[in-house]
Amino acid sequence: MATASAVTDFRAFLDSHLDRELLRFTTAGSVDDGKSTLIGRLLHDTKSVYEDQLASVAKSRVNRAGSGRVDLSLLTDGLRAEREQGITIDVAYRYFATAKRKFIIADTPGHEQYTRNMATGASTADVAIVLVDGSKGILPQSRRHSFIASLLGIPHVVAAVNKMDLVGYDEAKFRAIEADFRTLAKRLGLRSVQIIPVSALEGDNVVTASANMPWYTGPTLLDYLETVPLREHVADQPLRFPVQLVVRPDRTFRGFAGQVASGIVRAGQHVVALPSGRRTQVKRIVTWDGDLKAAGPGESVTLELADEIDLSRGEMLISPDAHSNSVPTVSTAFGAKVVWMHEEPLEVGKTYLLKQTSRVVRAEVKRISYRVDVNSLEHLDATELKMNDIAEVEFETNLPLFFDAYRENRVTGAAILIDPLSNATVGALMIDRAVSTATRSDLPALLAAAHIDLAERLREMLAAAGHRAVVLHGFSPEEVPVAVRALQLAGVLAIVAGAVEGATVLNASDDAGLIAALAEMGVTV
Amino acid sequence: MSTLLPTDATSSVAELLTPRKMDHLRALEAESIFILREAVAEFARPVMLYSIGKDSSVMLRLAQKAFYPGKIPFPLLHIDTSYKFPEMISFRDNYAKEIGADLIVHRNEKAIADGANPHDLGTQNCCGLLKTRALLDGLEAGGFDAAFGGARRDEEKSRAKERVYSFRDGNGQWDPKNQRPELWQIYNSRLRKGESIRVFPLSNWTELDIWLYLYTEQIPIVPLYFAREREAVIRAGQITLTYPETRLLPGEKIETVMCRMRSLGCMPCTGAIRSEADTLEKIIAELISFRRSERENRAIDHDEEGSMETKKREGYF
DSSP states (O other): OOOHHHHHHHHHHHHHTTTEEEEEEEOOOOOOGGGHHHHHHHHHTTOSSOOOHHHHHHOSSSSOOTTTTTOGGGTTOOHHHHHHHTTOOOOOEEEEOOOSSEEEEEEOOGGGGGHHHHHHHTTTTSSEEEEETTTTTTTHHHHHHHHHHHHHSSEEEEEEEGGGGGGOOOOHHHHHHHHHHHHHHHTTTEEEEEEEEETTTTTTTBBBOOOSTTTTTTTOHHHHHHHOSSSSSSGOOOEEEOEEEEEEEEEEEEEEEEOOOOOEEETTTTTEEETTTTTEEEEEOTTTTTOOOOOOOTTTEEEHHHSOOOOOOOOEEEOOOSGGGGGGGGEEEEEEEEESSSOOEETOOOOOEEETTEEEEEEEEEOOOEEOOTOOOOOOSSSSTTTOOOEEEEEEEEEEEEEEOTTTTTTTTTEEETTTTTTOEEEEEEEEEEEEOSOOSSSEEEEEESSHHHHHHHHHHHHHHHEEEEOOOOOOOOOOOHHHHHHHHHHOOEEESSSSSSEEEEEOOOOOHHHHHOOOOOOOO | OOOOOOOTTOHHHHHOOOOOOOOOOHHHHHHHHHHHHHHHOOOOOEEEOOOOOOHHHHHHHHHHHHTTTSSSSSSSEEOOSSSSHHHHHHHHHHHHOOOOOOOEOOOOOOHHHTTHHHHHHHHHHIIIIIIIIIHHHHHHHOOEEEEEEOOOSSSGGGGGGGEEEEOOTHHHHSOOOOOOOOOTOOOOOOTTOOOOOOOTTTTTTHHHHHHHHHHTTOOOOGGGOOOEEEEEEEETTTEEEEOTTTTOOOOOOOOOEEEEEESSOOGBBBBBEEOOOHHHHHHHHHHHOSSOGGGGOOOOOOOSHHHHHHHHTOOOO
């Protein structure tokens, strides 16, 4: 029977469980580094393994731990082929929780040929654990793993210097590796680095502090994972709200469903829709649990807007702040780091499908700027990319993308490439910057006219400022929004002279008004 | 520029400026809602595999949230093996009606008429006919190109490698060694005719997360999850609930056991656990103290090492 104190205890227990944050980390390292054993040790020592699972592992035919010990690495090697071959061939996800946090582990293989799997695991991680064999020091694979962690923008990297038991828990050996790793981290531009001496086999400094290494006074691996700060800056970034879906249950409600990619959206604030450039206000932030005043990064909400504007999946709401970084780059040409993931090589001149947030476009490979040797980090020439290659590549798309540099924004700077014939996911893209193109002008302006005189006047003003512009006419007022939309999707800024519903409209009575209105659309005349 | 829209005068500035804290359940909920919306936006004809269990209950609530204030924009599909607990079937019918969901029930009527059962066929073959075959036929009958499933990666080792979007070939089969890489939250929904995707919105939830969410959201679940005295026989060490039509094996005696179900499956193959937990609070407290895994009482997972992987390759969820 439940007593009053038992109920209170349960509330306290529940509150502590509900209050925990979620931390995702990835582990990079090969079988030889003892990666699976390290994860097995974390799960085992945090009491996250059930008795029947441990018993099933204990009776397994495979055992690499030796001397009658349970092989903890078997807790994580999921597929039959892996258990038989003793290698990890794919990304496996593991879960455990402590009193402080809930953890998701993306357990990835460390062999060179599995770079793509490591990139996959790293893509969502807050922390990367790079395994270093304490008896061997920084090997090319440690360099490769650290490079991929930096490439995928993982905020925190921890080097677990493993197998300290094999070197007699020797401080000098650890300090030498520590110095080498700091040098590497600096070269890669890693911002947050921690180095911990451990023995996964014996359990030193994984969950419990090691009695064998009194000279080490830093945190254990678990202490570190429980306390490292999470997603500190994403809320301070400018608002990015990619529209996933238009929710339209009846005539009275039209909402835009999506997940806040960065920044904070607040009820009542002004927002700008891309690509139309239309400005409106957030009327309500709607959820099943009631309206919200504000929603931050990662929240899935539905926004009701104050005006009936043209907006759909693949488009984006942003905040119209005056800061220069408040607007994402809008471009059809950009350079990106690519991790190639398929047997069929990436070829210059080939067109792939590209998916970035909820937007799908066609992307042609214009050139490979260089390939990176993942071991030496040297830049090499390349004419194609093979599976697991990493390179800087320039693309041109048929429709504009709205993006931020990946190092600034891990949501709007990321994209995947899909082969249009096989439908395979063939590449991962981390966008660096826009590049200029030879085939398009920076600002093609086009006037779809309801008022011919006004349109002509606008064309003259644009021409005087060096912008090429064409006047289109002969549309009925109802047809104009459709034409504008088609032009926008083709990457053309469409300006409508005169008042028409649902389009970016210029309707000022004098030149000064027109200039101001154009300026608001980002066009200087 | 002034705010044109009225704001709630009683709310503090801090409240206006600060979003809710993202604890782990909120983060999981937001991720699942993102996945549900993404699939609905990109697939022509999605369906939700509704198993009536606790995970399905959570998935259904997440779907209600994802499309609010709209209704759930896809039907629910239940694969009925004819061996489900009667409490499950009545819960299914009442709950689907209550929330206004479009429910499809599909059965392998031929195999059921032929008397398919786990005692004579073995669990592998029985599951193959009544679950996997029925599922593939049900998906084909509805022309569904995407099916939401409530599977979690923490349930079983081979599920730990499952993608959120799990590609199935024209025969509904899974090739674990040739899965599409899945980066960030950018899912590849491209299919050729006949191919399909199983979508797992609960991939990153654990059993404890499910119970905590059921508790905080007050989501209805089948009463079999709550402990009370039930009639049962002990069969191969497993507490097997008995009903008037249950065939007793020689030497079996019905006894009254204080017990509950930790996971729900087919009557012959799903055992109860001894428990006094008759409220969600007690179940959660009990779960924390558990030292044995959730699917231990599911015979189908233990036919041989790697048996779930074999079933999944063939098209099982």
